[in-house]
Amino acid sequence: MKKMVVFLLLIVVGSMLFAGGGQEEFAQEEDDNKIVIWTNLTADAQAVVLRKQFAEVAEEMGVDFEMVTISFGDMYTKLATAVEAGNVPDIMHTNFSGAAYLYSQDMLAPMDDVIDDLGRDDFIASYLHVLNADGKTWGLPDWALHTSVWYRKDLFKKYGIDIPTNWDEFKAAAEKLMIDNDGDGKTDIYGFPVPLNATHVAAQTFYEFLYSAGVTTVDPKTGEYTFGSQKEKAREVLDYMMELYHDVSPKSSIEWSWSEYRNALVEGTVAMTLDMGAVILMSQTNNPEMLENLGCFDLPGPDGNKAASFGSGYAFVGSNSGDAEQIALKKEFLTRLYTKERAAERALSRPMFAFPSLYSAVDTYRQDPKVALFGEQIDTITDAFENNNWYWYGMENGLSQLSAQIESTTFFGETLQSVALGMENSEDAIEYIDQMLQEQISLLD
Amino acid sequence: MRNNIIKHMGKNLWFYLLVLVTVCIVGFPLIWMVLSSLKPSVELFKMPPKILPKQPTLIWYQNTFKDSVVVRYFLNSFVVSSSTMIIDMIIATLGAYSLARFTYRGRRLIMMAILSSYCLPPIMLMIPLYRILAALGLNSSYMGVIIGHTTFTLPFSVWLLIPFFQKIPKEMEEAAIMDGAPSFKIFSTIILPLCIPGILSTGIMVFILSWNEYLLSSVLIISDTMKTLTVGLANYISSTEIDWGAIMALGTSTTIPIVLMFSAIQKHFVEGLTAGAVKG
Amino acid sequence: MSNMSLTGKKRDYDTQRQLLGIIFIIPSVIFLLVFVVYPVCYNIILSFTDARLMKSDFSFIAFDNYKKLFQNIRFLKYVKNTLIWTVFSVVGQLALGLAIALLINKRANVTGLRSFLLVPYVVPAVALALVTKWVTNGDYGIVSWWLNWIGLLEYRQSPLAVPGSAMAVLIIVNIWRSYPFPMLIYWATLKGISHEIYDAASVDGCSAFQMFWHITLPHLKSTTTVLAILRIVWTATYFDLIWLITGGGPAGSTTHLPIMIYQTSFGTFQTGYASSISVILGLSLFVCIVFYVRKTISNDR
Missing domain, CATH: 1.10.3720.10 (MetI-like)
Structure with missing residues (x-):
């Protein structure tokens, strides 16, 4: 017993010291000369590169920095916490929705001067467009991502399938790719999964189909709510998606998220999947043999002509807190991050997932061995970025907090899952989604 | 007398059997967690799963x-x-x-x-x-x-x-x-x-x-x-x-x-x- | 004279003693006032406002949140889920707890076994949730594989992707996690039943079952009531396990009110609305809490 008391006392003293240290460290964040940078991550490789670049720039400028990583899953909870406590970071590296959310809270400083200094023409125009609101650009686009259909080239060849050009052909291709290798009556490879995990993924899957059929949440030109007047079309899209789910998708995909469907393609249990190219990094680390079999094409529109596709990206945004001097400091920090080498290096931390925002960086990107196998795919995707429309849910007309609302809620997932399980018909489902979207819009100020 | 012993054993047997079942059910999630943490990738993702790791590893x-x-x-x-x-x-x-x-x-x-x-x-x-x-x-x-x-x-x-x-x-x-x-x-x-x-x-x-x-x-x-x-x-x-x-x-x-x-x-x-x- | 001073001294002593008792309780009271009572009141106030997560100012909107809640077509479904989750979990853990308590009650050398059986009580919910997700994984989970093997589940399906079975998995896991508490309490109660009653019954030629039915069960009645109330309150509001295993899915089939509160509060940022759900949940459990407190305190005296 005595020993235990001594041990306990040691714990007391030790932890008090440590807790004191923690407090101090926290207090330092208020320090004026230190730049606090938040980044939300979807891959560790990203953090490594960012930390390295921040350290380089901080040394060039002779300032301190602190990098705080925030996982994508609880980004909005954390942002809200920070906003509530008046504790916003100086710089944030976040996706376009996160930027929209901070913009809606009046937290951001416009970045037009930085963009002009760096050369507005060098930025890919459609990236800049997303970050536009009120005639200003509220962040520096870092890289963008684009949803395509990633598929098994070897299987397409083996079964004599051509790249589908409309939805009927797409479904027919997926049906042909339901493969039972060993003849035991169990499907070993499924044609195409319809992942519907309620957090993030269900809405992303649905929107790729909606966009390609021309349905949008708000009008890309006027910003007016349009989903309500396109319900009939939205229902057809949903019905088609459900046909795919019932006929060519593994049943458990109803709960699949990113990791599951990517893993399924990389490990060879599905033949195609919608993805933003993250399958490449996963294949490089988990199953390099699969790499040369992977390719991508753009999901076709219902009758061949695709209206738009689903895409987004990451941006650096700077908070508007602090005096002119501090804001200038942040801007200089950001400017230095935009050499073509650094821009390419950041995008390459997620090969084939992230595409750099500077024209001058694209060539450096292309030549990197990590993406050398995929010249053709890079052409397909960069072409789509420049010449096609691509939106992120709720941001069809530039920065809007609606996208953050869609991203942080689960009503899309819940409703789509209900339809997939036959608990609700598609008409009611679309009706409910419409109602919920309107409610979300009414909550915006 | 002998009968009694057998009866006693029989009674105990039931007891031990029940205890064994309970212990297995209670222990399963924890034991499976520990066993899984000792399996290399190849064994983790193998169907049907083997109970014991063939080549235990501390790599994780x-x-x-x-x-x-x-x-x-x-x-x-x-x-x-x-x-x-x-x-x-x-x-x-x-x-x-x-x-x-x-x-x-x-x-x-x-x-x-x-x-x-x-x-x-x-x-x-x-x-x-x-x-x-x-x-x-x-x-x-x-x-x-x-x-x-x-x-x-x-x-x-x-x-x-x-x-x-x-x-x-x-x-x-x-x-x-x-x-x-x-x-x-x-x-x-x-x-x-x-x-x-x-x-x-x-x-x-x-x-x-x-x-x-x-x-x-x-x-x-x-x-x-x-x-x-x-x-x-x-x-x-x-x-x-x-x-x-x-x-x-x-x-x-x-x-x-x-x-x-x-x-x-x-x-x-x-x-x-x-x-x-x-x-x- | 001396008598007088003695009573005076006694009174002095009593006042001083009272004072000390009050001083000792003050820190607890302050803590409860600031971090329990005040938050509860604050919660009730918030439920009548349009408060949002990232805004400090809000205005009163009377009963609008409650109206909205009762008009929400999903609300009833979530209430039903809450009931299913609570009833089955509580009945299951009480039954299992009692069964194990009976099993180990009459044995002498069970301390080691009892310690082992108590372990689920302290296993972190997060770790348990992750193991559950792993064993029910559609492609590599051992439980999914077993279920498929005995023909209960489709090939490469996960029980968490099917509405009914997702709830069943959650309830089973929750029973696993929470039976030790009832087990302990039942075990202590069983120990308290005097042997003489059993001996007397045995002399009268009662069978083991009759003894259980006529002696053991009546003794457990009051324990069971108190346990059930306590577990109902805790289970109905238990959040971590469901959130980490299914997140309320699939198709909202495992969304209970605490998940709804969380999603409203940190998903759509409607703090006021979330508070109103919390108040409704609290009110319905308030009855249970009052009953429990009255029963426990009166037993205590």
């Missing part, structure tokens, strides 16, 4: 602890849990002693209040607590989390401690008081030492509850370097890549210290709980 543990942030999670959890334990124990021993041994107006009301808060679930305190801590500037700090954990555990520990104080013979206290007035000194020199087993076991229970807490910590903590183990562990799954081997390794490392601690004190804990929580 090495990978996990190579990541300095995981070590940090352990430290954070340790700091938060032990601070919670200390603050909680200081307030709770005083409170429990007062409720167990003194009579004054409002005692019954306070008893009821404490018992009601014991039932009050964290999720219902979450929103206001979050706002209050934010207003105090304590969100995203260790202190905020510690206060939150103390709030959730205080009623529990007061309630658990009361019977330990009740058990001390009244005469002992009275004899001590003979020479003078009741005072803090008598409490700290005479009463408290008698209750050390109770206080230690309750304290460790508080430590465990705080170590295991997830909801409030996940909402309050922003930065990765401040995350507690449970929050860090939960993030392993919500991220875009799920590394089952690493998850199982970290899960095992989170669970084992707690189970060991609990085994050390469970005798006293059982005593306190069965006397305090429910009196049938």
Whole structure:
């Protein structure tokens, strides 16, 4: 017993010291000369590169920095916490929705001067467009991502399938790719999964189909709510998606998220999947043999002509807190991050997932061995970025907090899952989604 | 006679069989977690799964602890849990002693209040607590989390401690008081030492509850370097890549210290709980 | 004279004693007032406002949140889920707890076994949730594989992707996690039943079952009531396990009120609305809490 008391006392003293240290460290964040940078991550490789670049720039400028990583899953909870406590970071590296959310809270400083200094023409125009609101650009686009259909080239060849050009052909291709290798009556490879995990993924899957059929949440030109007047079309899209789910998708995909469907393609249990190219990094680390079999094409529109596709990206945004001097400091920090080498290096931390925002960086990107196998795919995707429309849910007309609302809620997932399980018909489902979207819009100020 | 022995054995056989089944069911999730953490990738993702790892490996543990942030999670959890334990124990021993041994107006009301808060679930305190801590500037700090954990555990520990104080013979206290007035000194020199087993076991229970807490910590903590183990562990799954081997390794490392601690004190804990929580 | 001073001294002593008792209880009271009572009141106030997560100012909107809640077509479904989750979990853990308590009650050397059986009580919910997700994984989970093997589940399906079975998995896991508490309490109660009653019954020629039915069960009645109330309150509001295993899915089939509160509060940022759900949940459990407190305190006296 005595020993235990001594041990306990040691714990007391030790932890008090440590807790004191923690407090101090926290207090330092208020320090004026230190730049606090938040980044939300979807891959560790990203953090490594960012930390390295921040350290380089901080040394060039002779300032301190602190990098705080925030996982994508609880980004909005954390942002809200920070906003509530008046504790916003100086710089944030976040996706376009996160930027929209901070913009809606009046937290951001416009970045037009930085963009002009760096050369507005060098930025890919459609990236800049997303970050536009009120005639200003509220962040520096870092890289963008684009949803395509990633598929098994070897299987397409083996079964004599051509790249589908409309939805009927797409479904027919997926049906042909339901493969039972060993003849035991169990499907070993499924044609195409319809992942519907309620957090993030269900809405992303649905929107790729909606966009390609021309349905949008708000009008890309006027910003007016349009989903309500396109319900009939939205229902057809949903019905088609459900046909795919019932006929060519593994049943458990109803709960699949990113990791599951990517893993399924990389490990060879599905033949195609919608993805933003993250399958490449996963294949490089988990199953390099699969790499040369992977390719991508753009999901076709219902009758061949695709209206738009689903895409987004990451941006650096700077908070508007602090005096002119501090804001200038942040801007200089950001400017230095935009050499073509650094821009390419950041995008390459997620090969084939992230595409750099500077024209001058694209060539450096292309030549990197990590993406050398995929010249053709890079052409397909960069072409789509420049010449096609691509939106992120709720941001069809530039920065809007609606996208953050869609991203942080689960009503899309819940409703789509209900339809997939036959608990609700598609008409009611679309009706409910419409109602919920309107409610979300009414909550915006 | 022989018949009797056989009958006795038969009876025992049933008993042991039942115990065996129970132990298997109770042990399964934990044992499977440990076994999975020892399997290399090839065996983890093999169907049908084999129970025992053919080529056991510690690679997942090495990978996990190579990541300095995981070590940090352990430290954070340790700091938060032990601070919670200390603050909680200081307030709770005083409170429990007062409720167990003194009579004054409002005692019954306070008893009821404490018992009601014991039932009050964290999720219902979450929103206001979050706002209050934010207003105090304590969100995203260790202190905020510690206060939150103390709030959730205080009623529990007061309630658990009361019977330990009740058990001390009244005469002992009275004899001590003979020479003078009741005072803090008598409490700290005479009463408290008698209750050390109770206080230690309750304290460790508080430590465990705080170590295991997830909801409030996940909402309050922003930065990765401040995350507690449970929050860090939960993030392993919500991220875009799920590394089952690493998850199982970290899960095992989170669970084992707690189970060991609990085994050390469970005798006293059982005593306190069965006397305090429910009196049938 | 001396008598008088003695009573005076006694009175002095009593006042001083009272004072000390009050001083000792003050820290607990302050803590409860600031971090329990005040938050509860604050919660009730918030439920009548349009408060949002990231805004500090809000205005009163009377009963609008409650109206909205009762008009929400999903609300009833979530209430039903809450009931299913609570009833089955509580009945299951009480039954299992009692069964194990009976099993180990009459044996002498069971301390080691009892310690082992208590372990689930302290296993972190997060770790348990992750193991559950792993064993029910559609492609590599051992439980999914077993279920498929005995023909209960489709090939490469996960029980967590099917509405009914997702709830069943959650309830089973929750029973696993929470039976030790009832087990302990039942075990202590069983120990308290005097042997003489059994001996007498045995002499009268009662069978083991009759003894259980006529002696053991009546003794457990009051324990069971108190246990059930306590566990109902805790289970109905228990959040971590469901959140980490299914997040309320699939198709909202495992969304209970605490998950709804969380999603409203941190998903759509409607703090006020979330508070109103919390108040409704709290009110319905309030009855249970009052009952429990009255029963426990009266037993205590």
